[in-house]
Amino acid sequence: xxxxxxxxxxxxxxxxxxxxxxxxxxxxxxxxxxxxxxxxxxxxxxxxxxxxxxxxxxxxxxxxxxxxxxxxxxxxxxxxxxxxxxxxxxxxxxxxxxxxxxxxxxxxxxxxxxxxxxxxxxxxxxxxxxxxxxxxxxxxxxxxxxxxxxxxxxxxxxxxxxxxxxxxxxxxxxxxxxxxxxxxxxxxxxxxxxxxxxxxxxxxxxxxxxxxxxxxxxxxxxxxxxxxxxxxxxxxxxxxxxxxxxxxxxxxxxxxxxxxxxxxxxxxxxxxxxxxxxxxxxxxxxxxxxxxxxxxxxxxxxxxxxxxxxxxxxxxxxxxxxxxxxxxxxxxxxxxxxxxxxxxxxxxxxxxxxxxxxx
Numbered sequence: 001x002x003x004x005x006x007x008x009x010x011x012x013x014x015x016x017x018x019x020x021x022x023x024x025x026x027x028x029x030x031x032x033x034x035x036x037x038x039x040x041x042x043x044x045x046x047x048x049x050x051x052x053x054x055x056x057x058x059x060x061x062x063x064x065x066x067x068x069x070x071x072x073x074x075x076x077x078x079x080x081x082x083x084x085x086x087x088x089x090x091x092x093x094x095x096x097x098x099x100x101x102x103x104x105x106x107x108x109x110x111x112x113x114x115x116x117x118x119x120x121x122x123x124x125x126x127x128x129x130x131x132x133x134x135x136x137x138x139x140x141x142x143x144x145x146x147x148x149x150x151x152x153x154x155x156x157x158x159x160x161x162x163x164x165x166x167x168x169x170x171x172x173x174x175x176x177x178x179x180x181x182x183x184x185x186x187x188x189x190x191x192x193x194x195x196x197x198x199x200x201x202x203x204x205x206x207x208x209x210x211x212x213x214x215x216x217x218x219x220x221x222x223x224x225x226x227x228x229x230x231x232x233x234x235x236x237x238x239x240x241x242x243x244x245x246x247x248x249x250x251x252x253x254x255x256x257x258x259x260x261x262x263x264x265x266x267x268x269x270x271x272x273x274x275x276x277x278x279x280x281x282x283x284x285x286x287x288x289x290x291x292x293x294x295x296x297x298x299x300x301x302x303x304x305x306x307x308x309x310x311x312x313x314x315x316x317x318x319x320x321x322x323x324x325x326x327x328x329x330x331x332x333x334x335x336x337x338x339x340x341x342x343x344x345x346x347x348x349x350x351x352x353x354x355x356x357x358x359x
Contacts, residue, residue: 061354063160068350071341073271080275080333083154087162090153091329094165095146099324102142103317143328148172148179148244150332151339155245158340159353172244179243182250189232197225234269235261241339260342268338275334283323290319 061068065086066079084091149168156163172179204217238257242248248256261268293315343349 063354064156064158065154066158066337066340068158068344068353070345071337073267073274076271076334076337076341077274077278079158079337080330083157083333084329086157087153090163090165090168091150091333092325094149094168095142095328096321096325097165098146099142099321099328103321143324143331144183145179146328147240147332147335148175150329151241151244151336154333154336155241155340158337175244175247178247178249178253179240182239182243182253185250185254186236190229193225193229197221230269231265234265234272237261237268237272237335238339238342240335245339260339260346262346264338264342264345268342271334271338275330279327279330282326286322286326287319290322291315 065082066075071079149165149172152168152171153163200221201218204214204221208214208217236254236257238260239250239253242253242256242260243250246253246256340349340353344353
């Protein structure tokens with residue numbers, strides 16, 4: 001019989017074989033090696049998932065534009081800008097097409113109304129008033145309408161998916177009727193709040209004869225109305241994705257948003273105010289050169305006041321279109337991210353997002 005040592009069972013417990021002692025030190029069994037000579041302990045190895053990709057911590061998991069975890073104000077603002085870079089075609093591109101079409105159509109209708117009713121505004125005005133008013137109303141309506149598809153684009157971008165404008169509209173179209181009813185309710189609420197303000201303003205002006213007192217009270221009333229308006233805007237901001245993503249009716253979406261924003265009002269308010277300041281600054285940077293060009297161009301190359309008014313109206317419409325291209329996608333992305341953040345914090349939405357990220 002040979003006296004050569006036999007390798008022990010590789011499945012034996014630590015310390016039960018000559019290959020590993022009780023401290024976990026391994027022994028080498030290669031040719032020419034002493035079975036009793038211990039090697040240096042090996043450094044612990046980080047477990048690797050399938051495919052060899054390195055594991056990430058919970059706070060680093062980011063399949064799309066934001067980490068899949070509770071979001072801070074900076075996360076939401078940064079995520080909104082990341083969405084523009086991630087999917088410019090479905091954000092700025094879609095908004096540009098809608099705003100341009102609406103601006104051109106409503107500007108043309110406004111100009112036609114002015115041409116047919118010059119006596120209302122005076123011959124010197126031309127088509128400035130009605131064209132400017134109708135294009136402004138149309139473009140503001142576009143901002144409201146495009147919020148729905150933009151929140152859908154945002155949710156897909158959070159999962160790391162890039163969808164086209166047609167795909168976003170295909171998902172949004174079945175909920176369009178509910179969405180319009182939701183916004184109609186919002187407009188009625190704003191109208192009622194405005195009516196209350198003017199009624200109180202009238203009472204104040206009628207009651208006080210001192211000029212300074214009504215002014216002070218009016219300022220306080222305006223601040224109070226602004227505070228109430230801001231409160232309701234934030235509390236109902238998640239109603240847009242509740243309709244466009246979850247398919248809820250307008251009343252159910254209002255209740256859903258109100259409950260979802262419980263405990264997250266000030267964080268959402270801070271993000272919304274900060275984004276408003278950023279978008280207004282960007283809009284002013286875009287609008288000012290266009291308006292100056294239209295004004296100077298009209299003064300230099302247009303001989304009639306009506307022509308100057310028309311050029312100014314066209315400059316106003318163009319500047320509004322350009323401003324909306326920047327402001328609407330950022331605002332829509334923020335609305336979607338507020339919704340995502342509140343669902344992660346209150347409903348464990350991060351688990352669902354991670355489960356669907358690879359689909």
